[in-house]
Amino acid sequence: MAAFKLNGLVVEAEKGDTILDVARFYGFPIPTLCHMEGLSPYGACRLCVVEIGEGPQARLVTSCTYPIQEGLVVRTASERVVKARKMILELLLASCPQSKTIQDLAAAHEVRRQRFKQEYEDCILCGLCTRMCEEQMMAKAIGFRARGERRTIGTPFDLRSEECRLCGGCIYVCPACQLRCTYTQPEKAICGGCANLSPPCVEKEQFHDMMCYMDPCVACEITKEK
Template identity: 55%
Template sequence: MSAKVINITMNGLPMEVYEGMNVLEAARIMGIDIPTLCYDEGLSSYGACRLCIVEIGPQDRTKVVSSCTYRCEEGLEIRTHSKRVMDTRKMILELLVCSTPGSKTIQDLAAAHGVITARFKPEHEDCMLCGLCVRMCKEQMMATAIDFAGRGPDRRITTPFDEASALCRHCGGCMFICPACSSRCMGPDADTTLCSSCLNLSPSCVEVYDHQQCWMPPGCGTCIRPEGDYLPATGRISEVKTEA
């Protein structure tokens, strides 16, 4: 049975899409660039980062939704770059860059949207809870070695009972897809540095999930400890010694 074709309007232009397609996919067919952080074509949509927001509905009754999770429906009116969308997206980027200042991916997105200062207190977290690693482990690696745990401020990603998981095959997929692990800020050598706070961060994921691989290029500076200790700058850390 072939999928039903429906009519929508994207930034004032009429277009036909398949029913059930999400708004982000429809925008990409039109060549419209919508930034994403927690979305990957090979994984299910999760809607965590809200970076892909668009405005939908008629002019007098609009609402903002995440395009990666919102399905196209007959007659849907979508605006991808309205003032409301751009202002909200910039604020989201400010929040993201403050929560995870060590992520080069987020810093680049912030810079591309003209975010050069942030009004919020930096948290220096290494994880923005986008859930890409969890979905990668479950849906692509069929392992389910990690998942969300805790609620509210205690929410985090970990292994069952916070212990080394027998299900983990050490494939490195979680770190490969992580916007914080896969692309860390290069500190003062970065092209678009907002701050250099990242130099004070330790790669917590490497410490928690030891025997994993680091995907950073050699000498990235990420592994500089406050006391001046260096982790092996080989680009592939197969074993990390932690202090007793």
């Protein structure tokens, strides 16, 4: 056991627990996007940042990957943390505004606008799908490719992978790809999942360049044409 300060409260926790685990256990909310129980922590989305240390040594770390230590001082909602989180949400909104998950997170943190160039990405590279595929489905059919601005997720050589069993786990966990199953025009996308009576991927010419690992799609059973 290690004792440390969490938002001014002295708490005890097992060594090896992450700040996120302990904070949630004590009821301090920390928003996450790329974190999921049952998958290894990844620290990609940076939404779970908290401030540790004091004075000039204080710094922001991702709580989902930071193991607690004796004597640690953690603030989960300091001014600096809230500011950083809002900025991260603005950046996420700039790249993938059509995601219901990101929209909800932004609303919850009172982010009402974003000041960056608007893009409509299919993927925010959170790595949930690759971890789902590897750790829960034991398949490892998809993974990261290339790096930097050319980084994408997909199967090797963009071919249908022999390891893929079409389980749909990757789509289930994806926070960004509701778009292609919900709405055809990204600028107007306000989720619309509730009104989704027929999936618009039937209109294939609008979707052939979108990333979907399911061939045929488990939802609509339409085979993607290359």
